[in-house]
Amino acid sequence: MGIKVFKLPDLGEGLTESEIVSWHVAEGDAVQLNQILGEVETAKAVVELPSPFTGVVRTLHEGPGTTVSVGEPIVSIEVEEPGQEDGGKASGEPASQRQPNLVGYGAAAERNGRPARRPRRTAAAAGATAVPTAVAETVPQRARAAEHNGIAGAPAPGQTQDVPQLMPAAPVATERPRSTPPVRKLAKDLGVDLAQVVGTGDRGLITRGDVQNFHDAGSAAPVEAPASGTGGGWLAGAAEAETRIPVKGVRKLTAAAMVASAFTAPHASSFLTVDATASMELIQRLKEHKAFAGLKLTPLTITAKAVCLALGRHPELNARWDESAGEIVQQNYVNLGIAAATPRGLTVPNIKGAHRLDLRRLAEALGELAETARAGKTAPSDLRGGTISITNIGVFGIDAGTPILNPGESAILAVGAVRRQPWEYRGEVALRDVVTLSLSFDHRVVDGAQAGRFLADVGTILSEPAMVLAMV
């Protein structure tokens, strides 16, 4: 005699709970194997529960209307002989006994707050006998690191020697040579070892002809691999034809952002080349002004101010596309993003409330932003919430390009290099400071005419800063 407990199973695929609808039996009733005990309702269906045991119902753990988690006891049945029907799982089985984890069940829910992982063997204990004293001190640290990372990596020295080395030799040889099943079959039939065959197909694929040629050549002299490792033929003295760089960190984020932007916002671009000599002269005069003492003033500074001023007249470029709401959100403030090449990659921190800053404070903000970005200390909050961006491609000596929008924004302006170029000036050709502005905009949000007028305003400010008086 013994009590067997029927625990609520996962009745669907991956369900976590069910509600008891009704019981068809009462405590004290005798039940047969597979007799319907009652009904439960899952998120998917109302199902009947057949009894897993023959015996007498002792306890109905929950009443109708109760929601029970998968794995909780629902019925306890007193059975005649221990070991009947369910293959001898003893009643009152120890709680720690491991239950088979069925497909779709996920890990068993924890009751005691502690994860049910088996305790970790400490690296110190495992490696103690083999580890020389000098190394032993480092072991606990390694063990802690492994524990912290939640991985079993970083085996202690000495431990690795116990692990059977299945592939002791060069790891490059572990990949099967690239070929196709019929070619592998041919190689097998001809007794050709594919590892010795050099593939001439696409990306080194071993073709039927390669195998045949190798075989016909009597496999006398292994065909020489393309001259790799000689160092002479490769860029930057690299030893290999290709170097594979894991995509992670900023590169990964940048890639995702670029793809998201380029393939959701239809980009259009406009270009404007202007004579910025007046701005360059203005910069020179301001540098001598005591209010700007010690501040870095560049064409970017003037452009940033020009963008803020032009946005006041053309706020449609300072907007974002809200797909879910089906709305265009026009932002009545400017968070001005500045693309920055940092040691970690491209970031676009923004200056919050740039429209409220006068030229001096804007110059200060630009200086701080660049310094912080270069030091890799940009706060995440400074990377969020931009409304429009500028990318200063001029610092690389570039004239123009088609920038990709910072995701969530509708315009980005690339400022080219300022060059002394022959330019029409007062009816004659003169050497002037010329700069090209490249504007990309989200054509869902901004029309070409709006973008054109905005770009023209920025150009006007750069070529004739005094025209600001006529704009604001």
Next chain:
Amino acid sequence: MSLPGTDPTGPLNDESYIQLLAPDGTRTASEEFDPWLEDIDGDRLAALYQDMVVVRRLDQEATALQRQGELALWPPLLGQEAAQIGSGRALRKDDFVFSSYRENGVAYCRGVDLTDMIRVWRGNRPSGWDPYEINMATPQVIIGAQTLHATGYAMAAKFDGDDVVAVAYFGDGATSQGDVNEAMVFAASFQAPVIFFCQNNQWAISEPVGLQAQGKLSDRAPGFGIPSYRVDGNDVLACLAVTRKALDHARTGGGPSFIEAVTYRMGPHTTADDPTRYRDANELEDWKRRDPIDRLAALLSAEGLLDEALRQRVQKAADEAAAEMRAGCINMAEPADLELFDNVYTAPHPVLARQRQHYERYLESFEAAEGGH
């Protein structure tokens, strides 16, 4: 209002199909098909009856085991016993079956071990049996993909000059899959010895067949140049006779055939499904009157064959099979951790060996729990 395709007077429900055994147990004579049933005497009729009862019982036991938490999932075949036993018993031992996941009745005919039948559904093994032991591939979960496998096998058999036939089992929903249509193109082009056995059980999960077929499924095959039959899938004798005829056709160089067995999935799609949410209860009542087992029982009674001895024998066989499946399920040994890597490739594979080594090292970083597993 009736759902599309379920209108009992609609074109899909006309009973223009081959029927040798009416729902009331009346045996209809057929010049074309009776010759294929000449060996079916009283004993063989009783054996077909026993097969269907046992298979239904196994199906119910597996469903119960799922409700008791012993199986993760089960796809019931309730109502489709005649289609599966009739066709399954027509096959020769060296014919090869490529089935979906619901053909456990066919698997039973092929002689699959009852524990192996439920191994996958307990999540114990990625596949249940050695296909070459019983000449039946492990069930295909990808809808309709097995029709391509069957066609390829049949083409190979033809190249080899072998007279075996490949049989692909699939459902009405699978006929909408590209794979199935491609398989029929190849089968017809190469005149491959393959039978496309479609159990039209009226429902592709919650979608009635009328939503994806505006005409009879059996009418599609001639478009590929494949002769087809529409058979009462709840009539075990018709299923047996038609399959035998199609097998003979294929074996003697006649090429592929398509058989639409019109039947009904009386249960849910799987144990995770609730058919009452999408189909009319009256429909089930209608089909219960066409139950495949009841009509054979009626014929056996009329012939005076269904005596107490037979009833008891069949009952005993069903009980024993169910008990064997239950015991096999509950006592199924858990696979060892590293067995996961066995049988992935026939030959040693360095990448897999490396993964195995990593996993082994990972497992070694744990210490066995005290007194536990």
